[in-house]
Amino acid sequence: MSAREALALVCDDFTELPAAEGPSAGDGPIGWPGYDRTRAAAAARSGESESVVCGTGTVGGTRTVLVSFEFGFLGGSIGEGTGARIAAAHAHARAHRLPVTVLLATGGSRMHEGMRALVQLQRLAGESARTRAAGLPQLAVLRDPTTGGGWATLGAGSDVVLALPGAQVGFAGSRVRPPDADPAAYTAASQLAHGHVDAVVPAEELRGVLGRWLSLLTRPAEGRVPPPYALGGTAPAASGREAVARARRPERPRADRYLAEVFTERAELSGDRAGGTDPGTRCGFGRLPDGRTAAYAAQCGTATRPAGFRTAARLVRLADRLGIPVLTLIDTPGAANDAAAERAGAGPAIAELFGAVAEARVPVTALLVGEGGSGGALALAAPGDTWATPDSYFSVIAPELAAAILKRPPEEADETADRLRLRPEDLVALGVVRGVVGARPPAGPGG
Template sequence: MADRLSARRALALVTDDFVELDAPARPFAPGGPLGWQGYGEARARATERTGEEESVVCGTGTVEGTRVVLISFEFGFLGGSLGERTGDRLEAAYTHARALRLPVVPLIATGGSRMQEGMLALTQLQRVARQSVLTRDAGLPQIAVLRDPTTGGGWATLGAGADVILALPGAQVGFAGSRVRPPDADPAAYTAEAQVDAGAADAVVPAEELRSVLGRWLRLLTRPSQAPAPVPVPLGTRELPDTGWDAVRRARDPHRPRAEAYLDAYFTDRAEISGDRCGGRDPEGMRCGFGEHAGRTVAYAAQTGRATRPAGYRTAARLIRLADRLGVPVLTLVDTPGAANDADAERQGAGAAIADLFQAVAAARTAVTTLLIGEGGSGGALALAAPGRTWATPDSYFSVIAPEMAAAILKRPPTEVAATADQLHVRPQDLIDLGVIRTGDHLFPGTGDRRS
């Protein structure tokens, strides 16, 4: 079990200048809205024990240079549960954030809705959801920090509904609290680490690193820009391929620069999101996050040269939609032999995931810049490419289908694969002539406008 920090200790982890907001004044009858016997006495004991008058403490503070609205839960006050007065404070905090255009950072530790207030307590989740949506629509980021425990409606609204989700090591995280799970439930499934593995949270962050990690995220997510992301400089060969098959072989060369090399060269600092929020991750096939390039923030979604799995496409779509809401330009790096086509990929909704990414790119109002850095295998690659804003490196190719598969479909022998690659017009210079990708002397220096 993780260390159960008090609300004030959690705030001290991330800021030194916290200023508490005035709490809304709601009259309180001794038994609460339901006349629950002993409820008033339980609240009084909770206040005496914790020094707090409600289960959340809300205010403003500076985290590594970024001013934010902070919401810190006090688990010692009736299990950090949400009641009407909690809802009042949360609504006031979100309203304050929008008025001052500040990000919202909930530091969550809660057991869920407060039983002593019945359905009135449960409906506070609707209030929280509404405030979260209004804040999202205002283009303000929400970064949740999951403490121990984060369960019930607090996890299903403030936590899981945030743009970026960080968690302290060993924290209990799950919709079902420890006392309401099936008796045979695996407790390891209800941890911060398990939620990251399932794609439901982005990272586990040690307490001593929380301030710096949170500060990096806040800095990256609060710098909108209308200018498109500059196209990265090619890191491989500058010579154009002679034939279609030469282009294919170059793109498949295991020594060709891959996404990691491009990201390292392009960004001076970056932070990654992880997971599709639907139970999946594809860390080996897709890298997504936000980074700093030339002093401003650029979001990125980068294929790594492997077949991309459904979770990878959904994570990229999540990234693009988040960047779009925040007004951050996007860079995509295309490099995949194609979408994963095994039975598990089909069961995980490969077609729907690719369709969702196509739609996210098509709907984006922020500028999306694409560089083809290797293999461009069919629709599984095209889904990540920006129409009209795609460039290519000399060691890449784009094809409607892999030349080997095209030859097989056409019932040609293996000896005709190379000739088929030529017929498909897959070279970068062919793609420019076709109008599929854009030209640029920074990619093909000194060769003029025609790349033959």
Template structure:
């Protein structure tokens, strides 16, 4: 488990030297022992202040992280377990309002056990206030990148943590809605770790403390640079001559020697960072790569199929990526390469149809420009869902089909000897797609 650092230690670790300036804190008058007159509450707060040197469980200010200015919200777990009370909520609200007024991204450095027991429901309702401020900041097109420390549980996880656009976690940090004292006695403690939350699609990545400033700086630079111009399609990395027949197009697209998404992403971006997971309990690391990168000095978001059947979580992750890029005004590049959507029983149980439908809708309604390059197999609706209507291009070693030629022949009750002829009849070659008006051109 990562060493538990105090709030100001974490601020010093992440912000550039001498750049952090604390924001003024709005403090409402407090009744003796708080709003519930909880006996000895004032004494508990006094001991927490003496122990930590802080007046409340959260410190809010502005600072530069690798040169990008941001509003930083740091929880002090040593102050009553980093719990959220009325005064905490007031500070958080003021910080978000300041961020919107000055067009700054928000970086919550979360370490909290949840809502403060001594303030009862008045403490719990602070989560509604935080959720509203986060939503307003999202609507304003400002990124929120949370760093999850040890522990991040309860309402703090369910608002500032899980509600952020991007979530990074320290190794071994305890993360979960249920804190350690309220879980079922037979609960597996391994499920409440940063690593488990990454595997479940709830956290984007685990970052060691020594690398956190650099990684966070990359995220802030990329997400704070909107650009309204469409992303140009990548240049082809494989064959440059068009295929002679439909079956030739299929064979080229299926060749193990053909460049896949990783090669295209590496050639297109000077550097990039990735999101992981659909925030619904799933990931598809072998089928979909999503993130943001720098191309010719500006930020471009990407969602790239990797040549395998795409899982429901892959479609949901791509939809999450495009929604975020749309809010931030960042153009999107999609790379289509899949034999089709996963069609096994587990994919059906995970809602593959609904996931594809959602992605179709997100692509269709996005205001930010989306550019698509077909780099390999374009198998049916599972591929088309990621393609931009009116701005899809293809490489010479690709094909797009209503269904794989073998399956088309089976549906038409044709034998195996007729598969190649069926491929020609489907007109799936890149040059056919141009002639049919399905794509703009062959790169």
């Protein structure tokens, strides 16, 4: 797939930006013998004068700056000319308040330009940082192959990373890996499984998926997200032990039902960008009924893994930078406490999420929809704007574990639950939550 074929795959009305300064004349910055002839031959084969084509286009109704790599031009390698064009594209994006979408297909830095090529990675990282500081989203689509510095800057450094099926993705290209390296590790599927890619998208679906992401990330809702109505029982629990039992019922509404109630459509982030994913934590952006966007981080009732906390922190930081309000749904018996969780950094991951929520400038609203076990639940709570459903509880720790800590026999767990004052009404009285949400009022005449 050429650069222009990739552009045609996602948009119809591409307008190319004027080409920025090219590479040094002759045989380039380090005098590579025959480089000028090599470059001319690459241009003749590919029809392009550099390894990127830059411009603007509309994808799914959203205008964006597009940077598309031409692998037919010296393997999509990054040289001085590449850096100049991408820098100009980012400057245009900032001047016109447009998101940046990169369609990658690159083998890395251009050998013919030596260190002058390699330092373009710093240039690209700097441009990306300035665009990030301007509050503009950056998206990447990984084509085959995406390796080397292109992956380690424009690809992995993007806010949302999509990949085409079968794409080779990795920092090490095929010619520089250890001879015994597992080739499966250098694929889009592997990068998705290990938390470095958000989705692998078939080519025929890419336009729609990319358009949805661009729309969601550029239309923030105004003000806070109100807590959803309760979808389960609304009668107050008579005791702490009853509150715990109700929150643990298998049929109790979970995060998916609440998310479906709040949003008309959603797009999800995947992974913590540190090697992990947690299927029990859902994070992403959704469209509210008024067409605006809110972000969400939702626990799904399982013990939250370190990757889940880091993914939620990633979500909160991104939403904060883009000015998008956040809704969190709390539902976990607590943070995962097995040996694997400790080795994966449970403590630092929880600390990271606490910090992201505390530092957020956008409104964060939290709703306790089930179990609220200890710090693993509190990390998603919004200081001053946390609510509870009637079939939930929040506790310093699960009653059974509290009894163990207090050196009480297991049969005293129910009594401990009563003493912990963990019912939603108790939490309101203690000042831990703002209120208990009720059921949606019945629709009036005509509504």
